[in-house]
């Protein structure tokens with residue numbers, strides 16, 4: 375087959391593939407919410423503002439996700455890293471042995487949508 379025809383075939387094939395390819399799955403916000411309520415809310419609060427009973431005895435206190443500072447500082451990558459590995463010297467423990475990477479990402483995505491009012 376001449377090289378030019380092969381190239382055309384390949385382009386056609388990849389166009390078909392792209393047309394059929396699904397976009398990256400959206401983060402599972404329902405799953406993220408369940409995880410948040412079950413494992414994070416006790417410290418971070420129903421509204422994500424860190425105003426919880428346990429916050430009284432935590433130093434540093436749990437992060438207030440609704441603050442402008444949090445919105446500025448907390449990238450999705452940083453959040454995933456902090457939840458995965460924890461924040462040494464604080465009550466924020468590493469969750470990597472209790473939650474899958476997908477669950478951690480889902481919880482972070484839920485926090486961003488629900489409390490930080492970010493699109494992603």
Ligand code: HEC
Pocket residue numbers: 409410413414415416417418432434435436437448452453454456457461464465466467469481482
């Ligand atoms: C026992 C209380 C507690 C629980 C439970 C808890 N956190 Fe935290 N979290 C904290 C504290 C305290 C901090 C503040 C750490 C600091 O100032 O560095 C924090 C900080 C964070 C931060 C910001 C970290 C950063 O990089 O500044 C994120 C994101 C976070 N928590 C997410 C979660 C998620 C998601 C869960 C549930 C899977 C969770 N937390 C469960 C206490 C908790």
